[in-house]
Amino acid sequence: MAKKLKSKLSHYDKAGRARMVDVSAKPATRRKATASAFVTLSKAVLKALPKNPKGNPLEVARVAGIQAAKRTSELIPLCHPLPLTFIDIITTVTNRGVAITAQAATTANTGVEMEALTAAAIAALTIYDMTKALDKSITIERIQLEEKSGGKSGDYVRT
16 A cells, blocks of 8 residues: 655745754654665676776775765755764676665664665766766666665655
């Protein structure tokens, strides 16, 4: 059964102005989120991954994703700055490209979905940046939330 959508978006006030949601009354709880992205690469680029003159694109992407998660509130205007307690990026080479999984966790009064999504997106963009000299037809696909736990809205798992 599909979950009913909220009729009101919380990032707007009654006059329709964008606003940062006040989460100060919400209890701090453990919150986790996992997001993913996929970078489609040609067979030639996949073969060249370990020999990249700029360094290992997968390791650079992992570090870039971690750094990006920590700066999410600076990149997305209405996100709250969060004290991240964990962030990691896992890259898996497939026969079509690189699958990226980003995990974030915190104990706070708002969730870490945006941090996980930002980490996945920036890791994917970093792989593009580090391999674009070899092929301009690289694509980034399916940046999406896979699961989240904690908070008032409860758990979510993509099906």
